[in-house]
Amino acid sequence: MKELTHFYQMFQPEHYDIYLDINRETKQITGQTVITGEAKTKAIAIHQKDLTVNTVQADGQAVPFAIDAKADAIRVDLEKAGQTTLTIDYTAPLTDTMMGIYPSYYELNGQKQQIIGTQFETNSARQAFPCIDEPEAKATFDLAIKYDEQPGETTISNMPEIKVVDGVHYFDTTLRMSTYLVAFAFGDLQRKLTTTKSGVKVGVFGTKAHKANELDFALDIAKRSIEFYEDFYQKPYPLPHSWQLALPDFSAGAMENWGLVTYREAYLLLDPDNTALDMKQRVATVIAHELAHQWFGDLVTMKWWDDLWLNESFANMMEYVAIDAIEPDWHIWETFQASDAPAALQRDATDGVQSVHVQVENPAEIDSLFDAAIVYAKGARMLVMARALVGDDALRAGLKQYFEAHQYGNATGADLWAALGQASGIDVGAIMTSWLEQPGYPVVTAAVVEGQLTLSQTQFFIGDGQDANRQWQIPLNSNYAAAPQIMDASHLVLGDYAKLRAENGQPFRLNVGNNSHFIVKYDQTLLTDILKQANSWDAISQLQVLQDLRLLAEGRQISYASMVPLLAQFANSTSTLVNVALYRVANDLKKFVKPASTEAQQLQHLFDQLSVKQVDRLGWQAAAQESDDDQLTRPVVLNASLYAENAGTILAAHELFEANQGKLETLPAAVRVLVLRNEVKKFGSLALFNQLLATYRQTSDASFKADICAALTATTDASLIAKLITAFEDADTIKPQDLRAWFRGVLANDAGEQAAWDWIRQDWSWLEATVGGDMEFTTYITVIAGIFKTAPRLAEFKAFFEPKLPTPGLTREINMDIKVITTRVALIEAEQVAVNAAVAKVIK
Numbered sequence: 001m002k003e004l005t006h007f008y009q010m011f012q013p014e015h016y017d018i019y020l021d022i023n024r025e026t027k028q029i030t031g032q033t034v035i036t037g038e039a040k041t042k043a044i045a046i047h048q049k050d051l052t053v054n055t056v057q058a059d060g061q062a063v064p065f066a067i068d069a070k071a072d073a074i075r076v077d078l079e080k081a082g083q084t085t086l087t088i089d090y091t092a093p094l095t096d097t098m099m100g101i102y103p104s105y106y107e108l109n110g111q112k113q114q115i116i117g118t119q120f121e122t123n124s125a126r127q128a129f130p131c132i133d134e135p136e137a138k139a140t141f142d143l144a145i146k147y148d149e150q151p152g153e154t155t156i157s158n159m160p161e162i163k164v165v166d167g168v169h170y171f172d173t174t175l176r177m178s179t180y181l182v183a184f185a186f187g188d189l190q191r192k193l194t195t196t197k198s199g200v201k202v203g204v205f206g207t208k209a210h211k212a213n214e215l216d217f218a219l220d221i222a223k224r225s226i227e228f229y230e231d232f233y234q235k236p237y238p239l240p241h242s243w244q245l246a247l248p249d250f251s252a253g254a255m256e257n258w259g260l261v262t263y264r265e266a267y268l269l270l271d272p273d274n275t276a277l278d279m280k281q282r283v284a285t286v287i288a289h290e291l292a293h294q295w296f297g298d299l300v301t302m303k304w305w306d307d308l309w310l311n312e313s314f315a316n317m318m319e320y321v322a323i324d325a326i327e328p329d330w331h332i333w334e335t336f337q338a339s340d341a342p343a344a345l346q347r348d349a350t351d352g353v354q355s356v357h358v359q360v361e362n363p364a365e366i367d368s369l370f371d372a373a374i375v376y377a378k379g380a381r382m383l384v385m386a387r388a389l390v391g392d393d394a395l396r397a398g399l400k401q402y403f404e405a406h407q408y409g410n411a412t413g414a415d416l417w418a419a420l421g422q423a424s425g426i427d428v429g430a431i432m433t434s435w436l437e438q439p440g441y442p443v444v445t446a447a448v449v450e451g452q453l454t455l456s457q458t459q460f461f462i463g464d465g466q467d468a469n470r471q472w473q474i475p476l477n478s479n480y481a482a483a484p485q486i487m488d489a490s491h492l493v494l495g496d497y498a499k500l501r502a503e504n505g506q507p508f509r510l511n512v513g514n515n516s517h518f519i520v521k522y523d524q525t526l527l528t529d530i531l532k533q534a535n536s537w538d539a540i541s542q543l544q545v546l547q548d549l550r551l552l553a554e555g556r557q558i559s560y561a562s563m564v565p566l567l568a569q570f571a572n573s574t575s576t577l578v579n580v581a582l583y584r585v586a587n588d589l590k591k592f593v594k595p596a597s598t599e600a601q602q603l604q605h606l607f608d609q610l611s612v613k614q615v616d617r618l619g620w621q622a623a624a625q626e627s628d629d630d631q632l633t634r635p636v637v638l639n640a641s642l643y644a645e646n647a648g649t650i651l652a653a654h655e656l657f658e659a660n661q662g663k664l665e666t667l668p669a670a671v672r673v674l675v676l677r678n679e680v681k682k683f684g685s686l687a688l689f690n691q692l693l694a695t696y697r698q699t700s701d702a703s704f705k706a707d708i709c710a711a712l713t714a715t716t717d718a719s720l721i722a723k724l725i726t727a728f729e730d731a732d733t734i735k736p737q738d739l740r741a742w743f744r745g746v747l748a749n750d751a752g753e754q755a756a757w758d759w760i761r762q763d764w765s766w767l768e769a770t771v772g773g774d775m776e777f778t779t780y781i782t783v784i785a786g787i788f789k790t791a792p793r794l795a796e797f798k799a800f801f802e803p804k805l806p807t808p809g810l811t812r813e814i815n816m817d818i819k820v821i822t823t824r825v826a827l828i829e830a831e832q833v834a835v836n837a838a839v840a841k842v843i844k
Helices: 212-233 277-293 305-326 333-338 340-347 363-369 372-406 413-424 428-436 497-504 524-536 539-554 560-570 576-592 598-618 628-643 647-659 669-683 686-698 702-712 718-727 736-747 753-762 764-771 779-785 791-804 811-842
Strands: 011-023 028-039 043-047 052-058 065-068 073-077 082-093 100-108 111-119 140-147 154-157 161-165 168-171 184-187 189-195 201-207 241-247 260-264 300-302 409-411 442-449 452-459 491-496 519-522
Touching: 011 043, 052 065, 052 073, 111 241, 111 260, 140 154, 140 184, 154 161, 154 189, 184 260, 189 212, 201 212, 212 241, 212 277, 212 305, 212 372, 241 277, 260 277, 277 305, 277 333, 277 628, 277 669, 300 305, 300 372, 305 333, 305 363, 305 372, 305 413, 333 340, 333 539, 333 576, 340 372, 340 539, 372 409, 372 413, 372 428, 413 428, 442 524, 452 497, 491 497, 519 524, 519 539, 524 539, 524 560, 539 560, 539 576, 560 576, 560 598, 560 811, 576 598, 576 628, 576 811, 598 628, 598 811, 628 647, 628 669, 647 669, 669 686, 669 702, 686 702, 686 718, 702 736, 718 736, 718 753, 736 753, 736 764, 736 779, 753 764, 753 779, 753 791, 779 791, 779 811, 791 811
Parallel strands: 011 140, 201 241, 241 260, 300 409, 442 519
Antiparallel strands: 011 028, 028 082, 043 073, 052 082, 065 073, 100 111, 111 184, 140 168, 154 184, 161 168, 189 201, 442 452, 452 491
């Protein structure tokens, strides 16, 4: 199809001179873009979207052009091919979709304010200026910006400002880079600056609605992350500065624009005196992720969007490598095991899931590639496997070679494997291709058959799956030397089990460390042996037992009922990892009960049994010098106790609320959401509802905002739920960037499910117009699929979404989520009676 041709094949830009005159009051941009490059043909195309193009000149002469809106193109007819300078004059609107150039809104002293920022990934630079808006079309950029400037405002971009003439801000020429990484911002900003050991200026910028000390944490993490990467990559940070900017309105979590990284306020700014440890860790890993991209993604960029994983998977792994190095006491890899690994394993088991490497051409489909569980989490697990195989010395040597070969240019996945293979002497590409190009992952069955310890691999599915006889090269990471390093066959016999067991003196295990992307199904002989000793193992090994059994239950390879008696064995662990895995299983049991039923009461009793000793041990208030594990475990077990309707826990939460009635933001951040939600559910009133909603609007603390959202969406009052639904489309109350959390909160609330489902069906066109342009849009469908669990809801889901299957970017998600709900409905119907009977048995 003509509109899907890569424009870079026709015109290859070398340099852009971009002039933008931005009027915030009229929301209009007047621009001129001068592009110097080589025309490969006389007929070329330049990307634009929603621009009003006034004139196009080639080498100073007007040339014929036509707007091809369907292809986001300006079609230009040149007199000749070859070196050409194009000058394009145009106007454009400021958007309100959080894409392109757009205003971010916030309140300061009761007055509505705005700052202007940008978001160009994946293909929205074309909404700001005419360009070849493809990753391979790297060029240098000179940026000049004029706007309706007020005294004291700040203007920042990828490169330092070099002069201001007649109100025009001129920025230094960039290094060679892709259009989607160009960025700038201006407005009434505050900042804090520091300098790395190598002389890179590091800054954190935010609106003045925040306290100055909310910038400190990010500044420290950013500085130390850059210093770590310069050492690890053995490649200096190539720009003079690294600015981190918090935008009040931002569709993604953060964006790695070269030299000017943009973030949601929640993922950059935090109160150093009252932020939960897990939120500090989250902010730190987001910053480290984006700064990893400054080399891996910005200095070297994927050639086309099909290799998006090359950027994201690597940055996702490196965020943990970096934070583990600069904050070793956090044991941040445990967070990877508790979040990324299970997310990848759950998503990747549904038939129809995308592979990590996906062929894509249509620009409308590109955003659908940003499947966090696959491109980020599974891809990171692949790279963790590769790192374990080659070792850090070879990894660093390979990366050094990779950067030298491809800096300021583009690369593919094969280029990375080649560099790592050359550095390590291992054919990394041959091993990793089976993981990169194939969707899904294997379950390795370990069994004693006629006295022989045997292994076999087949693809693991949750729900119906088409077995395509896929095989993987699996790093087994066994604790028995008889198991090979790589399993590339479908079936292996390791030898006489009794002899092997005696020689090794411990239960047979695979995937020790849980770094490889597969699960293990042990037969009863092997599993019984494992469970006898599980409590003496490290936390990751205990998590792995629970994780693999839970997935096998989801895949109907074992019964969920068989897991119920195991939970008490792990209930008093002091490890956050183990508690997170335990309550992941326990919370899954909720799908088998109906609200306010006898079975629900029995399940609450089970939760009380599991959590009571931990609640007694930890209480609501942090103790001096307590461990990180205790800090992180406290909200997990208190949440379980509240679900259990434990009277003492409910009363303690209420007393905490009353003691802090006039200063709710000072409640300990780790448990604040539980206190507020308990108050709304158990002691709620219209006055409390209004108080919290007003506080939500006024506070600039993103963590506090998220807590209020979680609390208000838990109300069981139908009239208050109706008020919340009304607020969904009030951007002054609920920003579009935050709407999904509010929608999910109400939908997950039994009392609000119908109202939220009715709203999204009735106002889908409004939602599509408001957030349809960003990569988060399809996750609204994912959210619904994560909650629905009955046959009637499945029928309604299909009736609403199946007509939307032809919509570019939605097709895969709709098909996937129909399978997800179908599988859950079938699981509940098959196992509900047995699971509830198992719960009833263990609580007696």
